[in-house]
Amino acid sequence: MFSMLISIFVPQQIHDRVSCLGLSALNNVFLKKNYMSAAAKVYKRVTTNALIEMKASGTKISMLTAYDYSMAKAVDAANIDVILVGDSASNVMSGHETTLPITVDQMIYHASAVVNAVKRALVVVDLPFGSYQSDPKEALRSSIRIMKEAGAHAVKIEGGAEIKDSMVRILKAGIPVMGHLGLTPQSIYKFGTYNVRAREEAEAEKLLEDAKLLEQLGCFALVLEKIPAALAKKVAKAVQIPVIGIGAGGDVDGQVLVLHDMLGLTTEFSPRFLRRYMHLYDQMTTAIKQYVKDVKSNDFPNKDEQY
């Protein structure tokens, strides 16, 4: 009886996903109001709609940065949902103190290498500082270049109400936009510090209003950077689009970190929110020191390593 009801009322692809489960599991699936959360859907390719579905089904979204082919290949192979070609490339790839110097051309160079590697993840590319603030036409031109020349799937833009016109122009062209609020590093000289944002009520209220505005304009997702966890939770509840946090606590719809930070390739940056999964800088220097030693001592190459 239950199987019959399920075959009538449950869409085919969901029925296929649960049909391999036993009857009691099937009952659970049926009884759960939100049946999507019973079995995490497997996405061959992650789309903007897939992210919205993930939020609706309570499936957390994983996101990491990448800036080159080899790293992006490894990140994608590990089933990450979103790869962000962040303007943090300015820091971790070029050694600049801020994200401000990176250009659209440089973002396109990094993004096209990432797109070449990726088979599954959604690739989102940052619009760099100066490429969208002056006027909506320039914002659209920059976005079109990034979509066309790099093959990006979406762009990310920092800011709220103040960049509304640019946002509308880009969205009208059919380009998916991810918003970014809270500590927006392109405004570092306005903030003067990398401290937690929106601790004060006025800034917190503006952030919440901005988040609602971005949803209303048509953004498919939102990054919240370094804000109090309670505020991030409130925002994630107030909007239907996925909210992805970095230093914004666990009560949001997903998490993002800078790849080089979580792998321990960067060593000088240790905010509280950063979990290091490796100490790659140390491992690399150990390996490189060994190579130098082997070359100097004539150990490398040996007979098997030559023609």
Ligand code: KIV
């Ligand atoms: O550029 C970047 O890496 C970012 C993340 C920190 C969200 O914007």
